[in-house]
Amino acid sequence: EVQLVESGGGLVQPGGSLRLSCVASGFTFSSFWMDWVRQAPGKGLEWVANIKQDGNEKYYLHSVKDRFTISRDNAKNSVYLEMSSLRVEDTAVYYCARSIFSVVEGDIIFDYWGQGSLVTVSS
């Protein structure tokens, strides 16, 4: 059974930093792209970032580029999201998701999701 378990969320002041982790199990982690998708309270889904199987390709939402960094450790079946210079508008539940992604064909499917980790940016 595929499982994705996020951790690391919490309350942080504007301008602060936070690191989210996601541990995967039930599949060959190193064979899949991994993504972070967020959902602000009462709002819709918004893709944030993703990382290739070997960690050598990464893509970001424009508004988080230069503030957020995605990384992975295939030996630990884990993907991370390092967030800095956090803004109030970054407040959201952050979901870790496994994806089937083709850059060449321009298509992506999120086939499994974690339960999410809440990040609250507030003074």
Add this chain to the structure above:
Amino acid sequence: SYVLTQPPSVSVAPGKTARITCGGNNIGSKSVHWYQQKPGQAPVLVIYYDSDRPSGIPERFSGSKSGDTATLTISRVEAGDEADYYCQNYESSSDHPVFGGGTKLSVL
């Protein structure tokens, strides 16, 4: 930027058919995927590549596309189908996935 447009809400009586639309420029040339999100839960993939169903998703869920509109159809709607539904595809010009705004399905 690329936008996928969904109706904010759809209401249907139990046993009837619900249709949720997703419109976008040139959507006919892109694959569309659909997710179900029940309150307090993570999204679940219910339709991929316009009309394929993952294992474990009931046959009552189907997808189609015509022109610039994709449609998620739920037949014989049950109370347990009440949820938010999101369409999604990929915007090649900016290299990132795009979600529709979501549709809240209410079962009367």
